[in-house]
Amino acid sequence: MFQFIQQQQDLAVLLTQMEQCSTYALDTEFIKVDTLYPKLGVCQINLNGQVSLLDGTALDLAHFWQKIFDAQQNIFHACGEDIDLIYHYADQKPLGNVFDTQVAMAFLGHGLQVSYQNALKTRLNIDIEKDQTRSDWLARPLTQEQMSYAANDVLYLTKLADALKNDLKVKGLYQYVLEDCQNLTKEIALETPLAALYTDIGNYRHSRRELMQLQQLSIWREQITKALNQPRSFILKNATMIDLVEKNPRNHFQLAQVKGIRPNIVREHGKTILDLLKFLPPENEWPLRMARPVKSNSKEVVPQIEILIERVVLETAIPKEVLLRKKWLNAIYEHVVFHLDEQDLPNYLLGWRYEILTRPLIELLRQDIEYLGTQMKISQ
Numbered sequence: 089m090f091q092f093i094q095q096q097q098d099l100a101v102l103l104t105q106m107e108q109c110s111t112y113a114l115d116t117e118f119i120k121v122d123t124l125y126p127k128l129g130v131c132q133i134n135l136n137g138q139v140s141l142l143d144g145t146a147l148d149l150a151h152f153w154q155k156i157f158d159a160q161q162n163i164f165h166a167c168g169e170d171i172d173l174i175y176h177y178a179d180q181k182p183l184g185n186v187f188d189t190q191v192a193m194a195f196l197g198h199g200l201q202v203s204y205q206n207a208l209k210t211r212l213n214i215d216i217e218k219d220q221t222r223s224d225w226l227a228r229p230l231t232q233e234q235m236s237y238a239a240n241d242v243l244y245l246t247k248l249a250d251a252l253k254n255d256l257k258v259k260g261l262y263q264y265v266l267e268d269c270q271n272l273t274k275e276i277a278l279e280t281p282l283a284a285l286y287t288d289i290g291n292y293r294h295s296r297r298e299l300m301q302l303q304q305l306s307i308w309r310e311q312i313t314k315a316l317n318q319p320r321s322f323i324l325k326n327a328t329m330i331d332l333v334e335k336n337p338r339n340h341f342q343l344a345q346v347k348g349i350r351p352n353i354v355r356e357h358g359k360t361i362l363d364l365l366k367f368l369p370p371e372n373e374w375p376l377r378m379a380r381p382v383k384s385n386s387k388e389v390v391p392q393i394e395i396l397i398e399r400v401v402l403e404t405a406i407p408k409e410v411l412l413r414k415k416w417l418n419a420i421y422e423h424v425v426f427h428l429d430e431q432d433l434p435n436y437l438l439g440w441r442y443e444i445l446t447r448p449l450i451e452l453l454r455q456d457i458e459y460l461g462t463q464m465k466i467s468q
Contacts, residue, residue: 090139090239092230094146102133102140103151109136110160113245116170117225117238118144124313124320126173129225134242141238145226153178159185163249165204165241166190167269171276182277186269189245192252194410195261195268208244211251216240259405264440268410271435282307289326292380298333300374304364305329312357323353324361336365379422389456396452400445411445420446424453 093099106112113134118126128144131152142149156162157180164170167188175181193202198210208214223234230238256262280288285306290299305324313320324332328348337343340358344351353361368374401408416434423433430438437446 089243090141090235092141092143092235094143096147099142099147099149099152102135102142103155105135105138106152106155111163111246112156112159112161113163113242113249114156114170115164115238115241115245116144116173117223118169118173119224119226120169120319122319122322123317125176125317126169127226128173128177130230130238132238132242134246137246139239139243141235145228149177153180157183157185161185161187163187163189163245165207165245165248166201167272168276171273175277182274184270184273186273187249187253187266188269188272189248189252191269191272192249192256192265195265195406196252196255196259197407200409204241204245208248211248212244214244216244261404261406264406267439268436271439274435282310285310286375287378289329290378292378294333294378296371296374296377297368299378300368301333301336301365302329303375304368305332305361308360308364322350323357324349332361332365337362338366389452392452393449396448397445404444411441417449420449420453424450424457 091098093102115132116128117130117132118128120126128149131142131144131149133140133142142152153174156174157178162183162185164186165188167186167190171183171186174183189204189207190202193207193211194200198207202210203218205216205218208216217237217240219233219237223237225234253262256265283303286299286302289306290302294302306329309320309323309329312318313323316323325348328346331347332349335342335346337346339362340354343349343358343362344354397408397412400406400411404411413436416437419433419437422428423430433446
């Protein structure tokens with residue numbers, strides 16, 4: 089049913105077989121408990137029905153990763169963490185040739201987060217066990233149960249993908265799904281610039297001084313987590329960073345009272361944290377206040393937006409939650425109010441959605457520019 093590859097010469101045979109096939113079904117098992125970067129335990133591949141489990145602790149997979157990047161298509165289910173791992177190990181990105189069966193299921197009306205187990209049951213009436221999720225994938229030898237579990241994750245994946253592709257092509261949605269998968273892998277590849285990390289932590293309630301402190305803390309945390317290969321939460325949780333700038337401790341005693349801060353962090357990095365809070369650049373270099381999210385438009389436009397979205401849902405048969413996310417709609421608000429460049433909109437809004445949804449929404453919101461502009465001013 090499957091082979092477990094631990095020797096480089098056996099991997100070489102697989103690499104040769106991969107040259108005869110252009111599509112691979114893939115999954116990974118890894119541990120990411122006390123590290124920033126994942127530790128690969130097993131990489132599973134289904135090659136024309138033959139499942140191989142690659143030992144991530146024993147093999148040099150450099151040529152394998154290159155084959156993945158060169159493939160015509162790689163099939164995953166819920167690819168986010170797998171893609172992140174591949175980017176780390178391959179030291180290459182983005183991976184543009186992905187078909188994600190979870191994304192496909194969402195387009196077909198099964199919700200945004202359908203599990204692989206439920207997807208197989210729903211579409212193919214196949215039952216699989218999911219009892220090894222919390223396994224230690226770095227321990228050797230792997231148990232028979234672990235290997236069977238890992239093999240099952242790709243054994244039926246090609247069959248599932250083929251069925252979903254057929255459904256999508258019948259509905260005229262296949263190319264839309266491929267484009268969304270490509271945007272997803274690009275999104276995973278993006279790294280927030282150091283100077284902008286604070287924007288994921290702070291909010292419109294924070295003063296410019298507090299945002300400056302958050303900026304300094306977040307840059308320091310990012311640098312130290314990468315240097316030590318530790319999770320960000322092991323150094324400072326986001327909630328702790330907010331508490332730090334709001335309490336603004338002046339000494340080690342006050343610092344130790346901050347919610348969620350670890351005693352070892354106070355001991356080892358207390359002076360640095362206090363200095364980052366105290367010593368700030370000149371005020372003219374502090375970040376600007378963050379805008380309050382626009383929650384609504386004037387009463388005349390709200391129904392028109394809903395009508396527009398519902399019309400597109402009916403015309404395309406694409407579920408509303410797939411068609412438009414809340415953060416994308418907010419990006420369109422900001423684009424209209426601040427007269428931003430369309431190329432700064434999320435990629436999802438610039439592809440197949442542009443003519444049928446993005447441009448009509450922009451035109452609709454421009455009719456409401458006076459009201460929206462007033463709301464933006466009130467929020468700052």
